[in-house]
Amino acid sequence: xxxxxxxxxxxxADGSPALADLDLNLQQxxxxxxxxxxxxxxxxxLRLLATGLRPLAGELELLGxxxxxLGNRARRQLRARIGLIHQAPxxxxxxxxxxxxxxGRLGQWSLARSLVSLVHPLDRAGAAAALAPLDLADxxxxxxxxxxxGQLQRIGIARALYQQxxxxxxDEPVSAMDPVLxxxxxxxxxxxxxxxxxxxxxxxxxVELALxxxxxxxxxxxxxxxxxxxxxxVTPTDLADLYANEGLSTTLKPAAPAPAETPLDxxxx
Amino acid sequence: xxxxxxxxPAARSRLLLTLLALLLAxxxxxxxxxxxxxxxxxxxxxxxxxxxxGFWPPAHDADFLAVLGRATLETLAIATLxxxxxALIALPAALLATRVxxxxxxxxxxxxxxxxxxxxxLVRGVLIVLRSVPEIVWALLFVRAVGLGPTAxxxxxxxxYGGMLGKVYAEIFESVDPxxxxxxxxxxxxxxxxxxxxVLPNAAGEMISYSVYRWExxxxxxVVMGFVGAGGLGQQVDLSLRMFAGGEVASLLLTFxxxxxxxxxxxxxLRQVERGxxxxxxxxxxxxxxxxxxxxxxxxxxxxxxxxxxRALAQMGSFLADFLQPDFSLAQLxxxxxxxxxxxxxxxxxxxxxxxxxxxxxxxxxGRLGLGAxxxxxLLLNALRAVPELVWAALMVLAAGLGPNAGTLALAxxxxxxxxxxxxxALENTPKAPAEAIRLAGGGALAAFLYGTLPAVWPQLLAYLxxxxxxxxxxxxxxGFVGAGGLGQQLYFSLSLFQQAxxxxxxxxxxxxVLGVDLLSNWARQRWVVR
Numbered sequence: 001x002x003x004x005x006x007x008x009x010x011x012x013a014d015g016s017p018a019l020a021d022l023d024l025n026l027q028q029x030x031x032x033x034x035x036x037x038x039x040x041x042x043x044x045x046l047r048l049l050a051t052g053l054r055p056l057a058g059e060l061e062l063l064g065x066x067x068x069x070l071g072n073r074a075r076r077q078l079r080a081r082i083g084l085i086h087q088a089p090x091x092x093x094x095x096x097x098x099x100x101x102x103x104g105r106l107g108q109w110s111l112a113r114s115l116v117s118l119v120h121p122l123d124r125a126g127a128a129a130a131l132a133p134l135d136l137a138d139x140x141x142x143x144x145x146x147x148x149x150g151q152l153q154r155i156g157i158a159r160a161l162y163q164q165x166x167x168x169x170x171d172e173p174v175s176a177m178d179p180v181l182x183x184x185x186x187x188x189x190x191x192x193x194x195x196x197x198x199x200x201x202x203x204x205x206x207v208e209l210a211l212x213x214x215x216x217x218x219x220x221x222x223x224x225x226x227x228x229x230x231x232x233x234v235t236p237t238d239l240a241d242l243y244a245n246e247g248l249s250t251t252l253k254p255a256a257p258a259p260a261e262t263p264l265d266x267x268x269x
Numbered sequence: 270x271x272x273x274x275x276x277x278p279a280a281r282s283r284l285l286l287t288l289l290a291l292l293l294a295x296x297x298x299x300x301x302x303x304x305x306x307x308x309x310x311x312x313x314x315x316x317x318x319x320x321x322x323g324f325w326p327p328a329h330d331a332d333f334l335a336v337l338g339r340a341t342l343e344t345l346a347i348a349t350l351x352x353x354x355x356a357l358i359a360l361p362a363a364l365l366a367t368r369v370x371x372x373x374x375x376x377x378x379x380x381x382x383x384x385x386x387x388x389x390x391l392v393r394g395v396l397i398v399l400r401s402v403p404e405i406v407w408a409l410l411f412v413r414a415v416g417l418g419p420t421a422x423x424x425x426x427x428x429x430y431g432g433m434l435g436k437v438y439a440e441i442f443e444s445v446d447p448x449x450x451x452x453x454x455x456x457x458x459x460x461x462x463x464x465x466x467x468v469l470p471n472a473a474g475e476m477i478s479y480s481v482y483r484w485e486x487x488x489x490x491x492v493v494m495g496f497v498g499a500g501g502l503g504q505q506v507d508l509s510l511r512m513f514a515g516g517e518v519a520s521l522l523l524t525f526x527x528x529x530x531x532x533x534x535x536x537x538x539l540r541q542v543e544r545g546x547x548x549x550x551x552x553x554x555x556x557x558x559x560x561x562x563x564x565x566x567x568x569x570x571x572x573x574x575x576x577x578x579x580r581a582l583a584q585m586g587s588f589l590a591d592f593l594q595p596d597f598s599l600a601q602l603x604x605x606x607x608x609x610x611x612x613x614x615x616x617x618x619x620x621x622x623x624x625x626x627x628x629x630x631x632x633x634x635x636g637r638l639g640l641g642a643x644x645x646x647x648l649l650l651n652a653l654r655a656v657p658e659l660v661w662a663a664l665m666v667l668a669a670g671l672g673p674n675a676g677t678l679a680l681a682x683x684x685x686x687x688x689x690x691x692x693x694x695a696l697e698n699t700p701k702a703p704a705e706a707i708r709l710a711g712g713g714a715l716a717a718f719l720y721g722t723l724p725a726v727w728p729q730l731l732a733y734l735x736x737x738x739x740x741x742x743x744x745x746x747x748x749g750f751v752g753a754g755g756l757g758q759q760l761y762f763s764l765s766l767f768q769q770a771x772x773x774x775x776x777x778x779x780x781x782x783v784l785g786v787d788l789l790s791n792w793a794r795q796r797w798v799v800r
Contacts, residue, residue, distance in 0.1 A: 052709050080711025090702030092724035096279075103720040107711020114716050119283055141278050163710055
């Protein structure tokens with residue numbers, strides 16, 4: 001079991017409810033997409049799974065361990081096995097790409113190694129290998145403030161891939177990319193996860209992309225899991241229920257049949 | 270697939286920088302005679318312990334309080350009178366130095382003729398020399414020339430601050446709208462008339478507020494100048510230190526803190542009044558200044574009349590004449606060079622240590638380790654900063670013996686207070702998300718700081734460090750007056766032995782050092798900090 005939630009409830013710092021009574025089980029190596037309207041609690045759920053937020057009630061088990069009953073040191077070791085891709089990767093502006101990527105393994109490195117690597121990057125090959133499939137290998141020595149939003153997102157993905165976690169959480173990882181690049185990047189992400197047997201949870205606002213790429217879809221609405229089904233079983237009604245908004249009346253088009261893979265102008269790899 | 274660059278483009282420069290640092294480290298440590306353990310070994314520790322134990326309770330018997338009151342008033346009077354004389358020097362100098370009142374520039378589109386330009390350059394050069402020699406050096410010279418007491422302090426403040434005010438006044442004149450003055454000159458007004466009608470109305474406010482701010486600095490300076498015998502609180506601190514009277518030192522330091530705090534409050538108040546709306550506010554400030562001036566002059570008495578007697582003037586003249594023939598013998602030059610290197614080593618090492626201590630204190634002071642740690646760290650930082658370098662140096666000479674090591678430690682302690690506060694502010698303004706992300710990926714607190722926080726703040730930290738280093742080189746060159754090594758110690762010895770020619774060489778060495786560092790730090794700032 002990669003992760004298990006039983007009756008998990010989360011409350012924001014200001015007291016408003018974020019997640020209510022959530023139950024969820026994922027097998028190791030499973031790949032799921034998390035969709036839902038804005039404010040449904042997707043980011044909160046991912047941060048909860050990354051042990052960045054502590055649930056108010058319920059049981060949370062990650063990679064066979066209960067993070068909040070562990071000591072600090074053990075929780076750190078657990079965190080090193082969980083990767084989180086942020087929607088806007090929090091990278092210091094003047095840091096170089098290679099250092100930002102190598103920072104992914106700080107949880108595994110000794111202090112001495114991380115100090116040396118700060119001045120003289122120690123694993124050039126590893127960083128380059130993480131960047132190459134994302135078509136950013138040539139930016140290895142650029143500084144982060146020279147990159148666009150989409151490039152920064154891919155640096156964040158490369159960092160999480162370099163971390164080689166057993167549980168990989170991605171919060172809108174392709175929101176700043178054009179459709180073709182987004183599809184390609186998601187493919188890189190899920191291929192890498194499949195190769196390493198990593199469990200992958202990705203939140204997406206692009207429903208079509210989620211249905212195409214992920215075998216299992218979680219529909220989150222107002223902090224509750226509205227439904228949890230295989231992608232093939234998701235119906236237009238499900239989507240309408242999920243995104244229904246009293247204020248805005250729009251009818252969702254049924255998901256178009258998955259177009260044949262016609263890579264238009266995929267990055268050269 | 271695009272090929273990734275094989276070579277780290279930064280590797281070579283980083284390697285060179287590391288080698289350079291290692292290469293410089295050894296001579297620096299040697300020159301500064303660095304020895305941290307000396308503080309804690311045997312006798313030194315015990316002497317220091319006894320001395321510090323005497324700090325409580327602070328001395329408060331009636332006799333001592335009377336002495337304290339007199340010294341405090343004297344300090345204030347020195348600062349006020351010194352500032353008045355400084356303004357007397359600064360105003361004509363600024364009028365000569367400013368381009369705004371140039372008549373020869375009128376028909377040339379604002380570019381003055383060659384001769385006037387030369388003259389202005391000359392005046393500016395003199396102002397640079399006046400303000401580049403630290404006030405305490407002037408004080409030491411005047412103590413030798415006119416004897417112990419507040420007169421030397423007043424003259425020292427007048428000269429140094431005259432140089433500073435002159436430069437700033439000239440800049441203020443040039444920053445206001447030049448058209449009114451130009452119009453007046455064109456219609457035949459004299460320079461002074463054009464100044465009074467065309468420039469002064471726009472410049473007066475800023476001039477007054479800058480002068481008040483400088484007065485506050487002069488109060489701090491005149492406290493410290495007593496260490497070379499120029500009167501005021503500092504002279505009393507020096508005496509009490511020599512007598513190991515801990516209680517008296519404690520009272521004096523407390524008085525000093527209160528005085529500096531009051532000067533700060535008063536100067537802020539005056540500047541607020543000045544900036545406020547309504548007529549007559551400027552007049553109020555000027556009135557207050559005038560009253561303070563009269564009080565100061567009457568308090569310090571008639572020493573100045575005596576100063577202008579023929580005998581005193583002749584004595585001073587012959588003393589100063591000796592300085593016009595600096596000793597350029599090889600032995601003296603190499604001695605000054607060694608002193609300059611020692612000064613550099615002290616300042617560099619002291620600043621680096623201060624940076625380390627500062628960042629260690631800044632982390633709790635920025636609230637990263639909880640509220641209790643925050644309050645404690647801020648208190649410590651304030652205490653470190655409040656005690657001037659020269660007082661720290663006198664204390665460190667007691668604790669660690671004569672020599673540059675004491676100077677290094679003194680600089681490290683005071684500067685740590687300054688840098689710690691600046692670092693804490695920088696840390697507070699740094700986004701927390703990058704460090705948090707690394708914590709979430711299992712990184713430790715230190716790794717999160719190094720990889721998440723430091724990259725965003727280090728240019729700022731470096732800028733602060735350079736700025737303080739620049740300041741510390743000036744400081745390091747005078748800490749020797751209390752026996753803490755560097756050029757100051759040489760100057761003090763030369764003057765004690767009445768070797769004016771040698772002293773002149775040392776002062777020239779100080780000038781070269783200070784001006785060189787100014788150039789270097791400007792260059793470094795532009796290279797690394799301004800992007």
